[in-house]
Amino acid sequence: MTTPSKSLFKVSLVTVSVAAASSAFSAGFALNDHSATASGKALAGVAASNEDISASFWNPALFVNAKETTVYVSGAYVMPSMDVTVNSASDATPTVPAFGLTGPVDITSDGATQDSVDDTLVPSLYFAKPLSDKTVAGIALNVPFGLSGDYGQEWAGRFHATETGIQDIALSFALAHRVSDKLSAGASVQLHSAEVVLESAVGRSGSEGIGRIEADATGFGFSLGVMFEPVKGTRLGAGYRSEVEFDFEGDVKYTDVAGVNGGLSALGAGYQLVNADVTDSITFPSVLTLSVEHDLSNKVTLGLTAIRTGWGSMDGINIDFDSDQPNSKLTFGFEDQWMYSAGLTYAYSDKLTLRTGVAMDNSPVTDEYRSARTPDGDRKWISIGGTYDFNDMTSATFAFTHVMIDDVSVDRDFTASGEEDAGRGTLDADYKSSANVISVAMNMAF
Template sequence: MTMSRSTQFSFYVLFGAASSSAGAAGYALIEQSITGLGRAYSGSAAVADDASTIFFNPAGLANLSRKEMNMGLNLIAPRAEFSDRGSNVNGSPLTGGDGNNAGELAKVPHFYYAHPLNDTTVVGIGVGAPFGLVTDYGDSWQGRYHAIRSDLLTVNINPSIAFKATEKLSLGFGVNLQYIDLELSQAANFGLLMNPAQPQGNDGRVRLTADDWSWGYNLGMTYQFTEATRMGISYRSKITHDLTGDGEFRIPQNVSGQAAAVGIRDGNINGRVTLPESASIALYHQLNSKWAVMADASLTRWSRFEELRINSDVQALNSVKAEDWKNSMRYGVGVEYQANDRWSWRTGIAYDETPIPNAQRRTPRIPDSDRTWLAIGASYYYSDNIIVDAAYTHIFMKDTSIDDTDSNGNQLLGRYKNSVDIVGVQLRWLFD
C-alpha cells in the first residue's frame, strides 16, 4: 500500500487552510481594514485614510498628521458545500456523506499604530493575519481520504516608515516578520492492507502539525497629482517558509501489525512553501467636499506555486504533488460619501480571479473559484479622537467542479457551491 497521499494535503493548508474560507482568492486574507472592507478594498493602495495603510501601502503613512491606534475584528462566515457526481475508489463508489458546510466562523483581528515624527516622516507598526482560516468536513464524508480538517494560524508583524520625498511624492517601506502554524488531518485508508478489493472498511487518520518564522518586506509610493487626485503603487514581497513538524498516524488496532510491517509510523516532516508576491496600482479622487471615488488593480504571482514537496524520515509521509497555479488579478471600484460631521458611508464592488486552472487542480481544501465582492460600510465620528467603523461584505463565488484523484485511486468527483459573508468592526483612536 502507498500512503503518499497522507501528506499531499499538506500544501493545502501549509499556508492558508481552505481558500473557500479565505476572503481573497487562492488562500490569501485581505481583511486588514474595516474602512477598506466597506469599499471591497478598492483603491486601498491610494486611499490612506487610516493606519491600516501600513499593510496596503506604507507610503500612505505620510498622509497621516496625527498619532493613531487602530483595532479591528473581522468575522468571516464561509460556506463550502460539496455535491457528489460519482466519487469512487478504483471504480467502486466512495462511501460517506457530502460533508455539509465545511466552513467555520473565523475571527480575524488586526492592529495598527502610526506615529508622526515630524512634518515629513511617519513610523508605524501593524499586526494582522494575511493567510489562514479553518475548514472541517468531519470523519465520515466521501472526501475523507483527501481532507478532513485544515487549521492554520498566521501572524504578520509589520514595522514601517514613510516620508515625503517632495510635496507630491511619498515613499514607504516595511518589514514583515511572519509566523505560521498549522494542523492538517485526513483519513488513512488502511482497508487496503486488509482487502484491496474492499478498501473502505478500516479507516485510520493521519495528522500533520508544523510551524515556522520567516520574513519579507513591503514598499510603496503615493503621488499627489492635485489636491484632489492621488495615485498609489505598492508591492508585497514573497515570503518563503521552511516548515518543520510532526506526522502522526491513528491506526486501527486490527491492522497495526500490518501497518508496522510496511513502515507506517509517526515521523518528522519538513517542507518549503513560498507565499507569493503581489503588486497593486490604485487611484483616489475627491470629487467635492462630500464625494470621493477610488479604483485599483492588483496582481498576485500564484504561478510560483508549481508543486508541493513534503519530506520525512518516514517513507509513508513523503509526497510530491503538482499544482500549476496561474497568476491572478483583482479589480475594484468604490465610492465614499461624507454625509455630515458625524457620519460617512462607503460602498464598493470587486472581482477576484481564482488561480486554480481546472477541476483536476482543485482540491477539497482549496475548492476556490472566481469571486465577486459587494460591500457597504460606515464610520461614526464619536468625537475628534474616536471613530467607530463597521462594514459588511457578501462574496459571490461561481459554482465549480472538482476532479481530484489520489495515488490510491480515490477520485473525488463533484461540484462545489461556495460563498462568504464578512462583518467587521473597528475602533480608531486619534491623539496628539
C-alpha cells in the same frame, strides 16, 4: 514500475500544503480584510487612500496619514458557507489478490456536506507615531493568509481531506516619509509566523484511521510603497508586499491504524504507517496593489484598485518524511491572478462618511488541479460601510461584504492524474460557496 508497497503508502498521504484549501472570502487562501475602512468600499482606492493608517497594509507610505499618535484596531468576522455534493468517491485500494485486496472500494455518501468551512475572526492592529512633521514610524499586526475548515471524518472524500487549518501572522515595522507636498514613500520589514494543520483518512474504506500533520515555520518579508498626488484631489498609489519563504517543520501522526511503527498495517503485509517528522519549503506569494482616488466633489470620492497576487510561486510541494517513507508531492498549478475593484466614498455630514464598492476577485486554481483542499472559484464582492466621528480624536467604522463564489467541481481520478492521487482514490464533487463578512474598527488619536 511502482511497487505495491509504494502505491499503498500513498494512502497515508496527509499533505502539508499551506495552500491546499481555499478561503471563502478571498481568492486562494489570502485574507484581504485588514481594514474596516477599506472593506466598506471593496478595497477600491486603498493604496492611494488619505483616510487613515489602516491602508498601510497595502501601501506602507500611507502611515503618513497619521498626524498624531494613532491606534487603529479592526476585526473582521468571516462567515463562509460551502455545500459539497459528492457524486461519487472510492478509496485507493489496489488489486493485490495475495493480500485479499480486490481493488478500489466505492465510498457511500449521503450526498451533501454542509458548513465544511468555519467562521473565522481576522484581527488587525496598527500603531503610528510621528517622528517629525514629515516622518512617521508604524507598527502593524495582521493575518495575511489563513483558513479554518473541517469536512469531518465521515464524508466520502475523507481520503482527500478532512481538516485544514492555516494561519500566517505578520508583525511589521515601517517608516513613511512625506518627500514633498505631492509625494510620500514608505517601507516595512515583516516577521511572519505560520502554522498549518492538515488531516485526512488513511488506510482503506472500512479499515481506516486518521493521519494528521502539524507544522510551523517563521519567515521574513518586506513591503515598499509610494503615494503621488499630481494635482489636488487626485491621488495615485502603489504598494508591493514581497514573497515570504517558509521552511516548515512538524510531524505526522496516525491514529486508529494498525501497524503504526511496526507490524502489519491496515493495507496488508509489508507496509507500515510510521509516525515521523516532516519538512517542506513553501513560498507565499507577493502582492502588488495599484490604486487611484479622485475627489469628484468636496463630498464624493471615486476609488479604483487592481491587485496582482503572484500565486505562481506556489507551484507545488515536496514533503520530506524523516523515515523510509518516500517523499510526497502535490501539484498546485496556481496561476498569478488579479483582483479589480471600484467604489465610492460619500461625506454625508461632518460626522458620518458612507462607502460602497464592488470587486471581481479571480481564483488562482485551475480546473486541472482543483482538489478537495482547493475547491476555489472566482468571486464577486458587494460592500457597504461607514465611519462615524465621535470627535476629532475617535471614530468607529463598520463594513459589510457579501461574497458570491462561482460554483465549481472537483474531479480527481488517480487513473488520469497519476501517482499524486494514487493513494487518495477518486472524488467527483460539486461545490456551492458564498460568504458574508462583518468588519468593525476603532480609530483613536492621542
